Amino acid sequence: MTFSLLLGLLAALQTPGGLWDAEVEVDGRRVAFRMELEFTPGAVRGAILDGERRNWSTSGAFHNGRLELVWDYFDSRLEAELREGTLQGIYERRTRAGRVRRAFTARPFQPEPAGAGGSVPDVAGAWRIQTNAERGVRVMNGYFAQSGALVTGTIQRLDGDFGTLNGRIQGRRLVLSHFDGVRATLIEAEVLPDGTLKGVIDGRTAFTAARAEDAARLGLPEPPDPSRYASVKNPLEPLRFQAVDLDGRPVTSEDARFRGKAMIVTIMGSWCPNCHDEAELLVELDRRYRDQGLEVVALGFEYTGESERDRNQLRAFARRHGIGYTVLYAGTTDDGEVLRVLPQLANFASFPTTLFLDRSHRVRSVHTGFAGPANAAEHARLREEFEKLVREILASK
Numbered sequence: 265m266t267f268s269l270l271l272g273l274l275a276a277l278q279t280p281g282g283l284w285d286a287e288v289e290v291d292g293r294r295v296a297f298r299m300e301l302e303f304t305p306g307a308v309r310g311a312i313l314d315g316e317r318r319n320w321s322t323s324g325a326f327h328n329g330r331l332e333l334v335w336d337y338f339d340s341r342l343e344a345e346l347r348e349g350t351l352q353g354i355y356e357r358r359t360r361a362g363r364v365r366r367a368f369t370a371r372p373f374q375p376e377p378a379g380a381g382g383s384v385p386d387v388a389g390a391w392r393i394q395t396n397a398e399r400g401v402r403v404m405n406g407y408f409a410q411s412g413a414l415v416t417g418t419i420q421r422l423d424g425d426f427g428t429l430n431g432r433i434q435g436r437r438l439v440l441s442h443f444d445g446v447r448a449t450l451i452e453a454e455v456l457p458d459g460t461l462k463g464v465i466d467g468r469t470a471f472t473a474a475r476a477e478d479a480a481r482l483g484l485p486e487p488p489d490p491s492r493y494a495s496v497k498n499p500l501e502p503l504r505f506q507a508v509d510l511d512g513r514p515v516t517s518e519d520a521r522f523r524g525k526a527m528i529v530t531i532m533g534s535w536c537p538n539c540h541d542e543a544e545l546l547v548e549l550d551r552r553y554r555d556q557g558l559e560v561v562a563l564g565f566e567y568t569g570e571s572e573r574d575r576n577q578l579r580a581f582a583r584r585h586g587i588g589y590t591v592l593y594a595g596t597t598d599d600g601e602v603l604r605v606l607p608q609l610a611n612f613a614s615f616p617t618t619l620f621l622d623r624s625h626r627v628r629s630v631h632t633g634f635a636g637p638a639n640a641a642e643h644a645r646l647r648e649e650f651e652k653l654v655r656e657i658l659a660s661k
Contacts, residue, residue, distance in 0.1 A: 282373065283373035284301065285298060291467060297312060297441065300318060337534060338357060339567075344370070349372065352368070354367065382413070391405065392473060394484050407420070415438065420639050424614070425638045426442055427447060450467070496619075499627055504516070504625075506605070522625070527560070528549065528620055533565050533566055538615070538616060542636075562587075563594040564593050565596060566578065618634070631646075
């Protein structure tokens with residue numbers, strides 16, 4: 265045992281604060297991620313790291329070697345026991361299929377030794393990825409950075425980015441993973457002699473990838489444009505919706521508070537990581553433009569169909585982001601539910617989907633998905649696009 269590892273284990277045996285290398289098990293696959301535990305007098309909290317961002321727990325406790333953490337906005341909890349410097353336990357979360365329990369282990373963080381991995385292929389840069397997925401869009405973009413054997417980046421799909429992927433390349437084998445409390449993603453690939461990639465996502469979705477500059481020559485199509493993918497059937501018709509607020513009172517798009525207001529209507533769920541990313545931008549836009557006549561409305565679609573429970577989840581979502589705009593409970597995530605609430609939509613494909621309405625509530629633009637901070641360049645571009653659209657709908661008659 266190295267001296268540094270021994271020191272880490274001794275520190276963990278006292279109070280397991282600091283960084284931890286963790287794993288959850290999903291269908292026999294181990295998905296690696298990093299956690300941080302923070303202790304203050306009388307309190308403990310934990311964060312699941314997503315790149316530079318931290319998804320902090322909303323409550324926690326540590327007694328007699330037992331750790332308990334709760335993320336109310338994800339309806340999830342971690343229960344683990346510290347044994348000989350290792351945390352072992354269960355991460356549990358409510359999903360569309362009910363409660364799901366994942367085996368969890370974590371050990372004190374150990375930095376990668378300098379020069380580890382030896383000579384490895386270079387996978388840094390932009391990639392075009394095509395999958396054999398049976399449902400949904402099959403073409404995506406990937407963006408990776410590399411330092412020696414360590415690789416980080418993300419994949420941008422129509423519905424949003426994958427969060428920050430982290431991993432390493434050893435020989436010609438590339439392994440990347442991501443866990444943010446909801447998504448557990450494992451990507452395993454091989455760098456082929458011609459420089460392309462061939463692999464599998466989550467043990468079931470096969471893919472091939474080529475560098476973006478070679479994609480057209482190799483016959484890989486462009487991914488769909490998220491600003492053009494979804495639409496409304498009649499853009500001359502005002503958008504109409506009906507839902508309930510978080511106290512169960514009915515709200516419609518024709519209520520007095522919305523009349524003559526430009527609107528952003530986002531179709532979202534508290535369970536959706538990309539919706540959490542989008543909420544941070546919508547909070548900014550709401551604060552900046554509310555006094556100029558902008559109304560932001562979130563139509564929440566939740567897992568259970570139990571009204572009180574689902575509304576509590578939307579409350580937790582709103583608390584996390586300091587939301588001052590209107591959050592409504594619109595329905596469940598069952599197939600066809602979004603179109604039942606919004607029958608004017610065409611080609612709805614993902615959460616979030618965001619509609620920009622002029623002051624007559626006609627839809628001027630529809631954006632599918634959201635690129636979060638994990639895709640820094642696209643996120644910056646999208647922030648500019650959303651702000652431009654807000655100025656346009658505010659200027660409408």
